[in-house]
Amino acid sequence: MTTPTDESPIAMVPGPIEFDPEVLAAMSHSSQSHVAAPFIHTFQETLSLLRQLFFSTNPADQGFVISGSGTLGWDLVAANLIDASLESTKQALVINTGFFSDSFATCLGVYGAKVTNLAPPAVGSYPSLESIESALKQTHYQVVTITHVDTSTGVLQNVQEIASLIHRVSPCSFIIVDGVCSIGVENLQFSDWHIDFALTAPQKAIGAPSGLSIAFASARVLEYVEVTRKSPVPAFYADLKKWSSIMKAMEAGKPAYFATPAVQNIHSLNVALHQIVSAGPGAILDRFTKHAEASNKIKDFVINDLGLQIVALDRDHAANGMTAIYLPEGITNAQLLPAMAAQGVVLAGGIHKEIATKYFRIGHMGVSVVDKSRVDVDYTLKTLKQVIKDLSKN
Amino acid sequence: MTTPTDESPIAMVPGPIEFDPEVLAAMSHSSQSHVAAPFIHTFQETLSLLRQLFFSTNPADQGFVISGSGTLGWDLVAANLIDASLESTKQALVINTGFFSDSFATCLGVYGAKVTNLAPPAVGSYPSLESIESALKQTHYQVVTITHVDTSTGVLQNVQEIASLIHRVSPCSFIIVDGVCSIGVENLQFSDWHIDFALTAPQKAIGAPSGLSIAFASARVLEYVEVTRKSPVPAFYADLKKWSSIMKAMEAGKPAYFATPAVQNIHSLNVALHQIVSAGPGAILDRFTKHAEASNKIKDFVINDLGLQIVALDRDHAANGMTAIYLPEGITNAQLLPAMAAQGVVLAGGIHKEIATKYFRIGHMGVSVVDKSRVDVDYTLKTLKQVIKDLSKN
Numbered sequence: 001m002t003t004p005t006d007e008s009p010i011a012m013v014p015g016p017i018e019f020d021p022e023v024l025a026a027m028s029h030s031s032q033s034h035v036a037a038p039f040i041h042t043f044q045e046t047l048s049l050l051r052q053l054f055f056s057t058n059p060a061d062q063g064f065v066i067s068g069s070g071t072l073g074w075d076l077v078a079a080n081l082i083d084a085s086l087e088s089t090k091q092a093l094v095i096n097t098g099f100f101s102d103s104f105a106t107c108l109g110v111y112g113a114k115v116t117n118l119a120p121p122a123v124g125s126y127p128s129l130e131s132i133e134s135a136l137k138q139t140h141y142q143v144v145t146i147t148h149v150d151t152s153t154g155v156l157q158n159v160q161e162i163a164s165l166i167h168r169v170s171p172c173s174f175i176i177v178d179g180v181c182s183i184g185v186e187n188l189q190f191s192d193w194h195i196d197f198a199l200t201a202p203q204k205a206i207g208a209p210s211g212l213s214i215a216f217a218s219a220r221v222l223e224y225v226e227v228t229r230k231s232p233v234p235a236f237y238a239d240l241k242k243w244s245s246i247m248k249a250m251e252a253g254k255p256a257y258f259a260t261p262a263v264q265n266i267h268s269l270n271v272a273l274h275q276i277v278s279a280g281p282g283a284i285l286d287r288f289t290k291h292a293e294a295s296n297k298i299k300d301f302v303i304n305d306l307g308l309q310i311v312a313l314d315r316d317h318a319a320n321g322m323t324a325i326y327l328p329e330g331i332t333n334a335q336l337l338p339a340m341a342a343q344g345v346v347l348a349g350g351i352h353k354e355i356a357t358k359y360f361r362i363g364h365m366g367v368s369v370v371d372k373s374r375v376d377v378d379y380t381l382k383t384l385k386q387v388i389k390d391l392s393k394n
Numbered sequence: 395m396t397t398p399t400d401e402s403p404i405a406m407v408p409g410p411i412e413f414d415p416e417v418l419a420a421m422s423h424s425s426q427s428h429v430a431a432p433f434i435h436t437f438q439e440t441l442s443l444l445r446q447l448f449f450s451t452n453p454a455d456q457g458f459v460i461s462g463s464g465t466l467g468w469d470l471v472a473a474n475l476i477d478a479s480l481e482s483t484k485q486a487l488v489i490n491t492g493f494f495s496d497s498f499a500t501c502l503g504v505y506g507a508k509v510t511n512l513a514p515p516a517v518g519s520y521p522s523l524e525s526i527e528s529a530l531k532q533t534h535y536q537v538v539t540i541t542h543v544d545t546s547t548g549v550l551q552n553v554q555e556i557a558s559l560i561h562r563v564s565p566c567s568f569i570i571v572d573g574v575c576s577i578g579v580e581n582l583q584f585s586d587w588h589i590d591f592a593l594t595a596p597q598k599a600i601g602a603p604s605g606l607s608i609a610f611a612s613a614r615v616l617e618y619v620e621v622t623r624k625s626p627v628p629a630f631y632a633d634l635k636k637w638s639s640i641m642k643a644m645e646a647g648k649p650a651y652f653a654t655p656a657v658q659n660i661h662s663l664n665v666a667l668h669q670i671v672s673a674g675p676g677a678i679l680d681r682f683t684k685h686a687e688a689s690n691k692i693k694d695f696v697i698n699d700l701g702l703q704i705v706a707l708d709r710d711h712a713a714n715g716m717t718a719i720y721l722p723e724g725i726t727n728a729q730l731l732p733a734m735a736a737q738g739v740v741l742a743g744g745i746h747k748e749i750a751t752k753y754f755r756i757g758h759m760g761v762s763v764v765d766k767s768r769v770d771v772d773y774t775l776k777t778l779k780q781v782i783k784d785l786s787k788n
Contacts, residue, residue, distance in 0.1 A: 011425040016657055018425050027421040027658050031405040031412050033740045034604070067605050068631065069461045071653035075631045107630040203654060210428070211461050211605045211656030234628055236501040237462065237469045257745070259465035260597060262605030263410055264421050265659070346427045351651070 004344030004379060012380050013348040014151045014181055014322035014363035015204035019268075020275060020371070023208050026268040035255035039263055042270055047251040049273035050216060053183065053206070053284070054190040054198060060219035061190065064240075064247050065269065067262045068213035070180040072238065073199025074107035076215055079235035080225050081143050081174050081197065084112025093118060093141040093173075097126050097157060098150030099352050104178055108143070111234060116141070123354050124153055124313040124324075129165055136169045143174045148182035151204075152352040154312045154324035154361070156186060163193045174221060180204060183214075184276060184284075185291045185321040185365050196221050202265070205321055207366035208272035211265045217244070287370060288320070294369040294377055295320040298362065301381050306388060311352075311359055321365040324350070326358055331391045333360055339387045345380050398738030398773060406774050407742040408545045408575055408716035408757035409598035413662075414669060414765070417602050420662040429649035433657055436664055441645040443667035444610060447577065447600070447678070448584040448592060454613035455584065458634075458641050459663065461656045462607035464574040466632065467593025468501035470609055473629035474619050475537050475568050475591070478506025487512060487535040487567075489556065491520050493546030493746050498539055498572055505628060510535070517748050518547055518707040518718075523559055530563045537568045542576035545598075546746040548706045548718035548755070550580065557587045568615060574598060577608075578670060578678075579685045579715035579759050590615050596659070599715055601760035602666035605659045611638070681764060682714070688763040688771055689714040692756065695775050700782060705746075705753055715759040718744070720752055725785050727754055733781045739774050 004010045010018055032039040043065070050056075050063035066072065083089035092113040094105040097120055105115045118127045118135055136144070144166050146157050163175050174196040179188055183198065184205030190198060196218040202208035217225075217240070225233070225240045233239045242258050249256035277284055299318065302308050302325050311324035327336065333349045337360065340347050348363070350356040362384075368376035398404045405412055426433040437459070444450075444457035460466065477483035486507040488499040491514055499509045512521045512529055530538070538560050540551050557569050568590040573582055577592065578599030584592060590612040596602035611619075611634070619627070619634045627633045636652050643650035671678055693712065696702050696719050705718035721730065727743045731754065734741050742757070744750040756778075762770035 008424075011427050013427045013430075015654065016425045016428060024422045024424070024658075028418045030402075030418070031410050031603075033405050033407045033742065034410060035742070036407075036735065036740050067461060067463045067607075068466070069653040069656070072462075072631045075629065078630065110626065110628065110630045110633075201654065203657075209425075209656065209658040210654045211659050213461075232504065234504065235469065235632075236472065236504045237466045238629075238631065239504075259463040260409065260595065260604045262463070262603065262656075262659070263597075264418075264603040265605050265656070341430065346430050348427065348429070 003375065006342050006344055009341060009344040009346050010368070010376050011346050012362050012364070012368065012376065013346055014361055016210055017204060017207060017363055017366045018368050018376060019207060019209060020367045023268050023272045026271040027209055027264050029264050029267040032263050034261050034263055035257055040250060040253055040255055043250045043261065043266055044253050046266055046270045046273060047247060049270070049277055050214070052277040053273060054188065054216045055192065056216060057191040058219055060222070062217050062222055062244055062247055064215040064217065064243055065266060066213045066243060067211065067259065069210060070199065070201030070213065072213040073215055074104050075235060075238040076199065076240055077143060077176055077197055078108045078111035078113060079233055079238045080240040081221065082108060082111050082113040083229055083231050085231040088140065089142045090114050091139050091141045092116070093135055093144045095127050095132060095144065095146050095162065096120060097147050097153060097155040099152030100150045100178060101147045104145055104147065122313065123352060124155060124311040126155055126157060126317055129161065132162060133165055133169055136166060141170060141173045143176050145176040145178060147178045148186060148188065149319040149321065151181040151322065154310065154319045154322050156317050156319045158317070159188060160193050163195060167194045181319065181321060185288065187288050190216055202269050202272065205365050206272050206276070208268045209265060211262050212269060290370050291320040291365065294364050295323065298323055298364055298377065298381065306385060322361060322363045324359055324361045327360060328388055328392065331388065333357065335391050336360060336387065339391060340383060343383045343387065345383050397769065400736050400738055403735060403738040403740050404762070404770050405740050406756050406758070406762065406770065407740055408755055410604055411598060411601060411757055411760045412762050412770060413601060413603060414761045417662050417666045420665040421603055421658050423658050423661040426657050428655050428657055429651055434644060434647055434649055437644045437655065437660055438647050440660055440664045440667060441641060443664070443671055444608070446671040447667060448582065448610045449586065450610060451585040452613055454616070456611050456616055456638055456641055458609040458611065458637055459660060460607045460637060461605065461653065463604060464593065464595030464607065466607040467609055468498050469629060469632040470593065470634055471537065471570055471591055472502045472505035472507060473627055473632045474634040475615065476502060476505050476507040477623055477625050479625040482534065483536045484508050485533050485535045486510070487529055487538045489521050489526060489538065489540050490514060491541050491547060491549040491551060492544030494544045494572060495541045498541065516707065517746060518549060518705040520549055520551060520711055523555065526556060527559055527563055530560060535564060535567045537570050539570040539572060541572045542580060542582065543713040543715065545575040545716065548704065548713045548716050550711050550713045552711070553582060554587050557589060561588045575713065575715060579682065581682050584610055596663050596666065599759050600666050600670070602662045603659060605656050606663060684764050685714040685759065688758050689717065692717055692758055692771065692775065700779060716755060716757045718753055718755045721754060722782055722786065725782065727751065729785050730754060730781065733785060734777060737777045737781065739777050
């Protein structure tokens with residue numbers, strides 16, 4: 001790979017990330033009818049590959065691929081799993097680790113949920129297991145949401161531990177994982193950990209272009225939306241029951257129509273999923289390891305070589321696919337980001353309301369990490385060091 | 395262009411259509427941060443080009459490009475323009491011409507609208523102006539919906555005439571146009587005809603891959619959702635007020651974030667819009683003419699050479715980008731569609747509930763019509779004639 005330049009930069013933001021050439025080429029797939037056999041075959045295979053990505057072992061679970069964005073996943077949860085017509089099904093607990101947990105809480109509220117927002121003790125931290133257990137014992141929550149990686153802070157949650165706690169203390173609560181910046185890079189065992197609904201998007205840990213809302217629902221979520229729930233779902237496009245019949249048909253190789261799928265995006269997702277899971281469960285575990293190694297290298301460099309502080313306060317709870325970093329004293333994002341872009345590295349500013357102007361973010365997911373022919377990570381670190389040095393002189 | 399084969403077929407369905415190579419190539423655009431300058435420039439330009447596509451002359455109107463599908467456009471209308479908390483803002487009139495009008499009505503009902511479904515006198519027909527005027531005089535409708543082309547029947551509505559009637563009899567009603575199978579192929583003058591909200595998708599008359607919900611809102615719709623409406627919008631992802639601030643910022647060249655846009659899809663839409671409007675208003679009018687000519691040629695052939703009947707009962711109210719055709723006596727879609735696909739032509743079956751098994755559909759939009767180097771239309775008609783002849787022998 002050639003060195004990045006301002007004319008041909010690399011996207012080192014926490015999504016959209018750099019894409020593999022084959023994934024990108026699949027975006028230009030020739031046109032296909034969305035209900036004719038060739039595309040149905042691709043959709044069928046894609047939904048099947050999702051089972052491996054999510055480590056789902058129950059055939060009654062179901063994957064969903066819907067035109068939209070990661071954000072739409074929150075509506076899928078809120079519109080379908082919150083039934084505001086009953087006291088027993090309107091309570092939601094949001095285990096909050098940043099901006100994206102806040103937004104999920106807002107979305108739940110829009111659909112009539114009574115939301116308990118369990119805030120972390122500090123920005124960059126996470127609510128303790130004790131505080132979660134205490135909350136779970138006070139109220140029956142219809143849904144409990146965990147933001148696996150909050151892209152605003154880079155805080156990684158221990159989903160296994162929290163899900164185990166919820167499963168023990170409040171077994172009827174639906175366990176929801178926002179995996180937008182995690183699934184494909186961080187370990188998530190849908191079946192073993194008793195997850196009920198996980199949502200994500202292609203442009204981060206999966207490594208395919210944006211434009212899709214990807215979700216995975218447990219058998220008991222499907223039973224709730226298809227059978228148990230009596231009140232109408234207050235949404236049309238985000239109605240999970242409509243989509244579940246489409247996804248089941250498509251995965252069975254039968255044409256079905258509710259809304260025209262994004263044919264080319266699904267081809268690119270198909271290629272990305274093949275790359276992630278094609279060599280079996282070991283391949284994806286190796287992918288997690290590669291990301292953890294790269295993340296450690298980046299965080300060590302930022303802390304030790306650059307003398308900077310990362311936003312995630314606990315290294316054991318720091319994301320492996322991105323790093324949020326406090327700016328050096330006297331340097332602003334208005335200086336740092338254009339200076340990096342001029343060297344061909346696009347980074348992201350801050351987004352957490354309490355510290356937005358004080359930090360920046362680096363994404364390190366997908367081919368930038370696993371394709372050893374790429375110089376992305378080393379070039380980014382080297383350039384960051386030089387740019388900070390140059391800016392510090394002024 | 396080479397002759398289509400079953401290995402390299404042409405999509406002659408009413409969307410997704412065949413795409414221009416440059417449009418398709420733009421789908422593989424290298425990754426970009428969705429809030430960095432290069433992509434913002436593309437988004438800005440795309441939103442500006444939409445003004446020309448919709449023939450909007452009021453700078454206070456606003457275009458929207460949201461990850462999703464045409465279907466999402468119905469939610470945008472229903473969630474934002476129907477306020478079910480007030481009697482005065484919950485009535486909707488659906489001027490029905492088929493399956494897609496039915497579905498729009500269903501979507502409006504999901505958001506609490508009291509829907510008056512003005513059915514056509516027969517499948518393939520359309521409600522008379524008199525019946526629309528009579529309905530408008532009985533009740534104040536918050537929204538009146540017109541399906542410009544109902545893709546299930548191929549019926550084309552005279553939007554100008556109907557909008558003029560609504561504007562005269564019920565000037566406070568929002569005039570909504572479902573332009574999913576029309577905008578880019580059929581004339582729609584957003585400003586001159588007093589349209590308030592028009593929705594579409596890229597994969598039909600515009601000629602870019604699916605994955606986007608495209609909409610255009612009048613200044614008074616924006617005033618309603620941003621200022622007048624007092625009750626909360628019962629949706630998060632489909633909340634127009636959230637999106638309007640994003641679209642205004644992006645069109646002004648400023649970064650804004652609500653949900654990650656489909657970067658590659660927007661690049662392809664950008665190229666498609668450039669192709670449609672780049673040579674000024676005359677170019678798009680010429681595009682309409684070319685589609686009308688091709689449509690007439692196809693319909694004449696189907697009626698006169700093949701002796702078949704088209705579903706749209708009135709030639710003046712037949713779509714120019716697609717044709718719905720009753721099957722010949724004794725031939726089913728289970729025979730016709732695979733036989734055509736074996737010759738490299740993918741057609742669509744029926745979708746209107748009353749006649750679904752009795753008819754099929756041909757799409758004739760975009761490069762298949764305007765690119766004179768392509769053989770798509772002639773090859774489709776020739777193949778259709780031969781296949782029907784062969785099937786009739788058995």
